Amino acid sequence: MASSSAASSSRALRIGIIGFGPFAQFLAKTMAKQGHRLSATSRTDYSQRSAEMGVTFFRDVGEFIEASGNEVIMICTSIMSLSEVLKSIPFHRLGRPTLFVDVLSVKEYPRSSLLQVVPEDSDILCTHPMFGPQSGKYGWEDLKFMYERVRVRDHETCSSFLQIFQKEGCRMLEMSCKSHDKFAAQSQFIAHMIGRILAEMGIESTSIDTKGFESLLQLKKNTENDSVDMFSGLFVHNRFARQEMENLGSALEKVREGLVQRMLEEQEKKPIQENDKNTN
Numbered sequence: 001m002a003s004s005s006a007a008s009s010s011r012a013l014r015i016g017i018i019g020f021g022p023f024a025q026f027l028a029k030t031m032a033k034q035g036h037r038l039s040a041t042s043r044t045d046y047s048q049r050s051a052e053m054g055v056t057f058f059r060d061v062g063e064f065i066e067a068s069g070n071e072v073i074m075i076c077t078s079i080m081s082l083s084e085v086l087k088s089i090p091f092h093r094l095g096r097p098t099l100f101v102d103v104l105s106v107k108e109y110p111r112s113s114l115l116q117v118v119p120e121d122s123d124i125l126c127t128h129p130m131f132g133p134q135s136g137k138y139g140w141e142d143l144k145f146m147y148e149r150v151r152v153r154d155h156e157t158c159s160s161f162l163q164i165f166q167k168e169g170c171r172m173l174e175m176s177c178k179s180h181d182k183f184a185a186q187s188q189f190i191a192h193m194i195g196r197i198l199a200e201m202g203i204e205s206t207s208i209d210t211k212g213f214e215s216l217l218q219l220k221k222n223t224e225n226d227s228v229d230m231f232s233g234l235f236v237h238n239r240f241a242r243q244e245m246e247n248l249g250s251a252l253e254k255v256r257e258g259l260v261q262r263m264l265e266e267q268e269k270k271p272i273q274e275n276d277k278n279t280n
């Protein structure tokens, strides 16, 4: 893993977005503010929303590919829909070599999928902005941005894209998709898992909440804001998450057993205490 300066050159880019959901719209706001020319396509019709944001919207993915002349195409679909979405892209209609970027929260899966489908003369950059509409609401300063240059020949376009995040003050972390998935299984997946468990339990605020409990309520709220598709994807398409799920299960059992053991020890002591009380 290396924290790097990521990029030197910077210029306005023509960026096309596939999958214009909540996270894509969040990124697009900053990209538009920086002067990049944006277009988008999505399963849902976001024509109105796009017009408000100054983004050209295409209902048809083929027209999007042909008409927009994008230098960068950013894949922002859910993890669970990636393969379906990639199948729907008519790559043969690309008018020029293009930099394909993905922002999915798992990394080995889009890396291998993009290597299979992206034309040989186009480049691939896999990224994960480690923040979202909530944590990045007031700016991206000091928020982490992970990336791997999977196949990059047009360094100038790639640098200009990375500059979008560097300019906003992100901490740029260049690392392999494999390392990302190992770390994310131990951190992000566990956070989402605990948040979902707390939601399943239906925890609610009380009049005597401790700071610790307030953090748990916040965790529950944060994970519920993310889609079930995203949560499922963090597990289904990160091979390291299975082991972390096992670890979580055995840790819960170990902690439970420890407490039950203490309870049994305490119950065994009781008759002695009661005898003591009677003799006093």
Ligand code: NAP
Residues within 6 Å of the ligand: 018, 019, 020, 021, 022, 023, 024, 042, 043, 044, 045, 076, 077, 078, 079, 081, 084, 085, 103, 104, 105, 106, 128, 129, 130, 131, 132, 133, 226, 227, 229, 230
């Ligand atoms: P999401 O639920 O993970 O993805 C929503 C996007 O996926 C929408 O554009 C949606 O299109 C598209 N989609 C879902 N199912 C589809 C299908 N069957 N066919 C075609 N498109 C489909 O929510 P998100 O928060 O916007 O995340 C988008 C991506 O960014 C995900 O890969 C996520 O892992 C990643 N990411 C999210 C965050 C975050 O904080 N939210 C942070 C970093 C990375 P329509 O809207 O047109 O239906």
